[in-house]
Amino acid sequence: MGVWLRAALLLCLLSPSAWAGEDWQYTLRPSDSLWKVCERFAQKPEVCWHELARHNDVADPRRLRPGATLRIPVEWLKEKPIPASLEAVRGEVLLYPTDGSAAHPVANGDTVQFGDALETGATGSARLRFADQSEVIIKPSSLLVVNRYRRFLGQDSGATELRLERGAIRNRVTPRDPDLQPFKVYTPGATAAVRGTQYYVRVDNEDTTRNEVVKGQVDVDARSRTAAVGAGFGTLVRQDQPPVAPVALLPAPDVVVTTRPGDLQAVWPTQADAAGYWVELYQQPGDTLLEQDYVQQGSWHKTLKPGDYRLLVRAEDDNGLRGEEQWQAVQVPDEPPPPPEPEPQPEPASKKHWDVLFFVAGAALILTL
CATH class of the missing domain: 2.60.120.1440 (Jelly Rolls)
Incomplete structure (x- = not known):
């Protein structure tokens, strides 16, 4: 069965949405009463208690069924629900x-x-x-x-x-x-x-x-x-x-990270009981997962843009259980700026003086010929 079809079929078994317009839905538990619900959640329990039965078409407030749903207007609540x-x-x-x-x-x-x-x-x-x-x-x-x-x-x-x-x-x-x-x-x-x-x-x-x-x-x-x-x-x-x-769990690997512009290299001693290692790279800020790799050797290399990252390495045993966490904060540096071009140096005054003398002497020699 395809991935998307399996997910679509799964949704057919799910419960209905918990949000219905401006109402919050509460599932009744054993021993709940309208007063207990209003006292726990409502800003004004006495008003809630009088109006809640009518709002939910409850015929007999003394006979509430555990598992049933009560709709409570959001504006009645002490706290607003946070999705x-x-x-x-x-x-x-x-x-x-x-x-x-x-x-x-x-x-x-x-x-x-x-x-x-x-x-x-x-x-x-x-x-x-x-x-x-x-x-x-x-x-x-x-x-x-x-x-x-x-x-x-x-x-x-x-x-x-x-x-x-x-x-x-x-x-x-x-x-x-x-x-x-x-x-x-x-x-x-x-x-x-x-x-x-x-x-x-x-x-x-x-x-x-x-x-x-x-x-x-x-x-x-x-x-x-x-x-x-x-x-x-x-x-x-x-x-x-x-x-x-x-x-x-297998112990956390002893990871050593080296970086240079655009490049990250991580190495660690291999463990006798490890079948392999899982490496995860997170971008900072935000802790966004960028990479997830499985390697069997004790090293991992990645070409990266300059920035801040977090690296996680865990050993995996023969049962597929992944070991304790080894986190490393990593900063990949920028390329160093190119060296400035040398500025042209002015000629010494003495050199300019001799250049003039040689020019004059050469001109005089030409005139005498």
Whole structure:
């Protein structure tokens, strides 16, 4: 099945859009009442409580069904919802709207709604930022569905839930309150749940999920088994199997970078347990992913324009788990300016004097002949 067709079929299963004109939509939970919802979200709970049932055609406010949706006018809210937005967009990045409208390329500053899907091409990448400043870097050749996300800064508005169908993402989760619902990433074979940390999730063509944790802890669930993966460890989940026991990630390579005008060279000692190395180059400012390469030797070379960059190198083991991060700030210099041309020097006065004498003498000799 083609990439675009697979994504289009996937969207048929997605939930409806979370935005409906000027209304914000809230999913009811067990024990919710109109008063509790209004007290939590509305500027004037007493007004909200009287008007919310009529606004939603609720026949009996005492019989609210968990899972049902309430529409609350945005102007009633204490806080305005903040949509997820895209940054550092590079290459081909398409958005498939959940309302079924045509897919279209995205640009920096575009927003993403509940149920939208994002697909990156072979050289495409983007960063998705949420209200609480959590962020997801979407790597090339990835398909990510944004099921839902937190839209408020000062209150619990539910978990952020993403679905990675294929490809790779790097997540930096920064919730304001560690007791709030976690940040979840679903894949075809597993679920990774966190409250605040930095970690990678990757799905290959065989639907094997790999998780590598940079900071904090990630709980990886599959087949009714949970693997608690701490910083510096990783796990993988093969199709229809529970997660393997967490294994230590390979150490970060000791990278030495040298630059000259228009050129960058990185070298590092190879590791006995490494099958290869992944190299990523980010342009500064903006932290835009420019290159992603896999090499088996301990060196990497790139011709570059002058500017500021960040280089990331990670070793990969035989299980396909990528090791700890080695970041390097890099500055590629400009070509030095050409040396100035020497200025012509005036002739010494004594030389000019002798030149005149020789000319006069030569003229006199000619006249006497």
